Amino acid sequence: MTVRDRIDRLCEEYAPHEHRPLGGYAVAMGGFGVLAASLAAAAKVTGRPVPERPAASDVVLISIATHKLSRLVAKDAVTSPLRAPFTRYAEPGGSAEVNEEVRDQGSAVRHAIGELVSCPFCLAMWAATGLTGGLVLAPRLTRLAAVALTATAVSDFLQMAYSIAKEAAEGGRSPRALGA
Template sequence: MTESLRDIKREYEGEEDRPLASYLRVLTVYGGAVSVLLAAAKLAGRRAPEKISPMDILLMGLFTHRLSRTIAKDPVTSPIRAPFTRFDGVSGPAELREKVRSDGSGVRHALGELLTCPFCLSQWVATGYAAGMVFSPKVTRMAGATMAAVAVSDWLQLAYTRLMKAASE
C-alpha cells in the first residue's frame, strides 16, 4: 500500500476536521484497560461466569443504559464533561444538551464526543459491569439492580408526565 496515513486521513475527513489519531488513542486506552482487567483476573484466579442468566443480561442492560445517560446527560455530572464541552441548553427532562468545545482538538475533542454520547459510553460502562461480575458479582448485581430501578423510575416519571399532560388537554 503506497497511501500514507496522512493521505488516508485527508481522504476520510473530506471537508471536516476529525481527530482520527485521538480516536485511536481513546481506543488504545480502552484496549489497554481491557487487557489490564484480563491480566488482573488471571493473576487473582478469577474467571468469567460459566453462564450469564437472562436476569444478569437484563440488569447489565438497564445498568448500562442508565449510567451511560447519567454520565452523558445529567446536570450533576456536567463537571465531568465541562472541560470537553459547552452547555447548549436542556434536551429533555433532567437532561442537558452540550456541544463539544470548538476550541478542543485532538484528545480533548474525542473525549468530548465520547462523554456526550450515551451510545458511545455504553461499551465502556458495559465493560466495567462485566469486570465487576468477574471481581465482585454480588456488589455488581446490587449496582445493576439499583440502576435498573432508577431506569424504571425514569420511564414511569415520563409516562406519568404524559398522562397528566393528556388529562389536562
C-alpha cells in the same frame, strides 16, 4: 515522507471537508483496550471464574444499568462538570438532561473524548464492559450498583409515563404548567 506526514495525509483523505480527530479516536480505542485487558488480567490474576454463559437475569440487569449509567454520565445536568473540559453547554435536553457541543479547540484527543463523554451510545460500550468486568471481579457489589442504576432507570420511565398519563387525563394541558 515522515510518519506524521502520512498520518496527516490519511486524515485529510478520510475527511477532506470536515475535521475528524482520527488520532483522538485511536487514543480512545487504545484506552478501551487497556480497560478490557486490565479487566481480563485482573480476572486471571485473582483466579475469579469467568462464567461460560452469563445468567439471563444478569444480562437484563447489566443492560438496564448500562443504559442508565451511560445516560447519567453523558447527559445528566449534575455530571456536566465531568464533561465541561471537553464540551460546551448548548441547551436543556429534557428531564434533568442537557445537550452539549464538543469543543473544537485543542487537541484531537480532547475532541474525541468530548464526543465520547457526551454520547450515551458511545459510552454504553465502556459502561457495559466495566459492569461486566465487575460481575467477574466483584459480583455482589456490581449487582448492588446495577440494581440502583436499574431502579433509577425504571423510575425515570415511570415518571415520564406518569407525566404523559396526567397530561392526557387533564385534557392535554402541559404538566409543567400544572406543577407536575
